[in-house]
Amino acid sequence: MPARRRIYLSSPHMGGDELEYVREAFEANWIAPLGPHVDAFEKECARSAGVEAGLALSSGTAAALLSARLVDLREGDVFFCSSLTFVASLAPIVQLGGTPVFIDSDPWSWNMSASALARAFDDADKSGVLPKAVILVNLYGAPCDMDKLLPLCRKYGVPVIEDAAESMGATYNGRQTGSFGKFGFYSFNGNKIITTSGGGMLLSDDEEAIDRARFWSAQARDSAPWYQHSELGYNFRMSNILAGIGRAQLKLLDDRVTRRRAIFERYRKALGSLPGITFMPEGSGCRSNRWLTVLTVDPGQAGTSNMKIIEALEEENVESRPVWKPMHLQPVFSGAKYYAHGPDESAELFKNGVCLPSGSNMSEEDQDLVTGAIRRLFGA
Numbered sequence: 001m002p003a004r005r006r007i008y009l010s011s012p013h014m015g016g017d018e019l020e021y022v023r024e025a026f027e028a029n030w031i032a033p034l035g036p037h038v039d040a041f042e043k044e045c046a047r048s049a050g051v052e053a054g055l056a057l058s059s060g061t062a063a064a065l066l067s068a069r070l071v072d073l074r075e076g077d078v079f080f081c082s083s084l085t086f087v088a089s090l091a092p093i094v095q096l097g098g099t100p101v102f103i104d105s106d107p108w109s110w111n112m113s114a115s116a117l118a119r120a121f122d123d124a125d126k127s128g129v130l131p132k133a134v135i136l137v138n139l140y141g142a143p144c145d146m147d148k149l150l151p152l153c154r155k156y157g158v159p160v161i162e163d164a165a166e167s168m169g170a171t172y173n174g175r176q177t178g179s180f181g182k183f184g185f186y187s188f189n190g191n192k193i194i195t196t197s198g199g200g201m202l203l204s205d206d207e208e209a210i211d212r213a214r215f216w217s218a219q220a221r222d223s224a225p226w227y228q229h230s231e232l233g234y235n236f237r238m239s240n241i242l243a244g245i246g247r248a249q250l251k252l253l254d255d256r257v258t259r260r261r262a263i264f265e266r267y268r269k270a271l272g273s274l275p276g277i278t279f280m281p282e283g284s285g286c287r288s289n290r291w292l293t294v295l296t297v298d299p300g301q302a303g304t305s306n307m308k309i310i311e312a313l314e315e316e317n318v319e320s321r322p323v324w325k326p327m328h329l330q331p332v333f334s335g336a337k338y339y340a341h342g343p344d345e346s347a348e349l350f351k352n353g354v355c356l357p358s359g360s361n362m363s364e365e366d367q368d369l370v371t372g373a374i375r376r377l378f379g380a
């Protein structure tokens, strides 16, 4: 018997119009460099986020690096970052020479704990060395508790970089994530809520800063008839073809958020009453895009565990994953400073959490297969 088609955690979901945009690029021979789709995609993303300017890039990781350069983060500078995240939030900043201090999650948002951040700021202030930036991450599409976190950063005059790679389309008090920091960014990697097959978007109200990043992202060429460089840059721009895919995908963003939220609700209905299962919360004022449906399993109550769920799903040819392993537990960051919320929340979320397949192209049968396998494991 042939194996059942694999169900992935979050696979690309094309709408169909992407090909029209790509065809346009071919017909005008705007294959490279840059071109009208790139310009339009930047404007459309900025408008959708509610900010003044966007810069289309080859990845979200590139956007993280450029935002750190824009706040003038240099070798030896300290920055604060959510511990519970994907390494790309900070890897390029560490490679720039920055020293991370990790901040725990709180149990209400699973995002950066305001009380842990306050302690970190207090210590930094006493030592006389404030961080150069605070990296806030909207994990799995859920907005951070901005009303608590932003005033703290403002109090110390430290700029926020908002990693909205997973949270495009999610809102906090009606405002789009990606628009809360001095800089914000989206990712269009293949597994994100919309995709260009690979890419990212840097966002800001500071148009001059975005222009500076644009200059760096295209090899930092001075305006001269020959290739002249007063600074060093990168080759980070998005191609016109991929921007065309992105323009068609952006039109589908609302639909994709609606679908992912519906999947979350369906999972909650089917699994929410099982013993020891808790779904990722949605804070007040928050509308998550539910990029991934994430839950925790209390083994004491459940009689099973997150890893057993992952194994049971794998037997059905279904991909699922543990929650991000926190940065303060990563071998590469051993010895880094860490501010826990109280109990180590992010370590606990990692130990017990599981991400269920949540692609907006999943059928209801696919979802039922997932919940069926989990319910069987619970003997339900």
Ligand SMILES: *Cc1c(COP(=O)(O)O)cnc(C)c1O
Residues within 6 Å of the ligand: 058, 059, 060, 061, 062, 085, 086, 088, 089, 137, 163, 165, 166, 186, 187, 188, 189, 198, 199, 200
């Ligand atoms: C995907 C992701 C990134 C990186 O985006 P890429 O486009 O893959 O470089 C950064 N931060 C978080 C939280 C992500 O999930």
